[in-house]
Amino acid sequence: MASVIKKLREEATCSNCQQLMTDPVVLECGHSFCHACVMSINENQQGDQPAEGIAFCALCMQTFQIESLRPNKKLKSIIETIKKVNCEKLCEEHGEKLHLFCEDDGQLICLCCERKPQHKGHVLVLAEDVCEDYKEKLQKAVTKLREDESLCNNLKLFLRKQRTEWEEKVKLQRQKIQSEFENLRSFLHNEENHFLRRLGEEEEQTLRQLQEGEDKVEKQSQELKNQIQELEKKCQGTVQNLMEGVKLTLSRSFDVKLELPEVISLDLHTVCNVSELYFDVRKILKRYQVSVTLDPETAHSDLLLSEDGRKVIGGHPQKKPHSASRFTALTAVLGHEGFTSGRHYFEVDVGEESKLCEFGVCQDNVPRDSNMKSLIQPDWGFWAIRKCQAERGLQALTWPRTSLHQEYLSVVGVFVDYEAGLVSFYNMETGSHIFTFPKASFSHPLRPFFLVYSSSSLSMSPPDILVKKQSPLH
Template sequence: MAFAASLAKLQAEASCPICLDYLRDPVTIACGHNFCHSCIHQRWEGLQGTFPCPVCLHHCPDRSLERNTHLCHMTEIVKQIPTSGSQRKLQEEIPLCGKHHEVLTLFCEKSLELLCPQCKGSLDPPDQPLIPTEEAAASQRGMLKRHIGVLTNSLESDETVYKKQVANTWEVKRKMEKWREELDYECKELKFLLERERDEIDNDLPIEENNVEEKLIENGKQISYHMFRLNNLLNEIEEKCLQTDLDLLTGIERIHNSYGNIETPAVFSCELKRSCCLPPHYLGLHKMIHTFQADLTLDPETAHSSLIISRDRKSGTYRRPDGLPNPQARTSYPAVLSSEGFDAGRHFWQVEIGGAGQHKIGVFLDYELGEVSFYNLNSRSFLDGFRDTFTEKLMPYFSIGPSSESLTIRVK
């Protein structure tokens, strides 16, 4: 196939761009293009002043024609090379102008179409930018390669999002399973009352799960289809870049339109809604959490040297100290203060302690009443509290027992 293409190019070099036959008495004009002596003479017949090249439209200053003896000998040699049926077909498939039946040697950068030299006089407007096909193909090939880079990056990004959405599907199942376990625990504690509530809620959970899962799957299909389109367009552009100049430029407008019309599908945000109809003594705590929830972060400047504060300042992990203590730490115990403090109002925050079992503690502050209450959020029960008179700004304080090997606190 490569030999046939090379032979076709050699035969094209030995052919006249006007009559498309082998060159007869070849001559070279000022711009360097070659023609049959009779063909160029006939084309320039009746012209005065300047004489345009039929291929590149270069204006030759006169009718000066230089006989090309070397090309004449080469043409005679090319004529002797046997031409197979497929090679003859390749020659016959050279596209011609449908209106003037001449070789398409020009390309309009505005309308993105191939033209022959005769088409220039019928352009509207007549001053549209025309360049030789060789130059146009090089420019378009470079543009297509840039498209390949953009599409490749977009495809990689979409693959990452797609994998994340697949992972979210399993995360939904994991969270649902965890919530069912918590629900079972509460039902055992509250016996018949929560058992009846558990049945009602358990009927709603699959609906929520299926709803979110269906949206994730549908969104995954959209992303997958978008990736399929990107792959097809990417393959088409890569194949286009490997084609000959004329084949590359033929239909190039459709590829540009396809590239310009690519729209990345929106990514479905996986947010689960959890609802629970709790018995009367649960409602006060439930309302307290959602009404007075405070967003706290840990202050690294006050952290003990054995506490490693996370980048989002939401958690601190205890490691046995092996260096010098933090001189700004407020205590010799592995503790840390919140960055936020309160000097009025009601506020609720949660603390998760992991490492030696999972504990969830809720803290409620009523500044004006001078009351601080602690709740076990696993069993939704009151733990302890105290009352005092507050006159200064209160800063939440978090401490881990020094005997612990490795614990993590997380504020919410």
């Protein structure tokens, strides 16, 4: 059969371009050429033509009229058959078509191979009969690999997100450590470098682990893509291409096991306890201490104020005269004192009995009639922290909220540097820094702010000794 195909191919080859003819045409002499080749020959013979519209056959030199060219449909059909046969693989031993598929050996065989001893007793089926079934199995394999690829892509996105979160977390922690040391830079320079170096080493180690995980997932993702391309190419090919080695291909695809990267903790271990390093921050803060009393004109009707204006208790509904400055939604009250410049410090006694309260400073023009708790954040003119239930600790009322950790908290110092745009909180029992809000640009007067829930209370600690503000806090 191979020799027959070879003979047909020779007959269907154009003597001009030496390729299988494209759009074959037959001349009056009976010879055939590609249509494009005939026109090319005609152009080259322009100077030798006996008359316009007449040309010579390149094989026998007989003349023919260009208009007499007719498509050679039979030859075109033969050429298409030759191309189709060339795409089909033949049995290397017998030169016959591979019509059968041996289920036992997982290979294509011809009718002659069927009679050979090595296939005796084997399950033999027509390749065309089982092709669709195996194609469906291959497509299922593609689906499974696509799911793994999708998981890989999600893992890559997750790891990149973790990387970003980790870098941001390290950045914020670095800023916190730096701000802790700014007040006592000259005394704590060596300690600061020590903690930053440890943080950098921790950052590098975790980033390296995250990068290794990302590289591992990327490698698996590429391997999955290569397998998917291989299977898709196999599905799009001929029956013989699809069936050849199909069982081995399926086995390889289902053996793919996606290795998930190790979960990396993003908890920081480099924590700077500067309270052990401060010589006595309390003395420095008290240089700027002011006396704060509560403004009854701003107090919500559920709040009870003491006669001296230094204590507020929640959960005591009362009838109070209407005031444009009174809080009607949030159970809050402001301090009389307003800050428009300079540095100011006051203390809040949260005590053991206060279960849930919020305090700090706010702009004088904050909304009084909104009960949206999410409004209590710097974007809306509030710089405050929340004392939660005992087991939940503290929160800085940023957005989103920032969890803070204090083992013991009774008296909190609030420090405001108006020109610098800073609001800081200190644990006055230990003399340690709690939290400083990111730098702001104050454009309105600031007033002490207190929000007290039912069954909670707050007290304003009176200054020990009110003194003139001395040199700036360094």
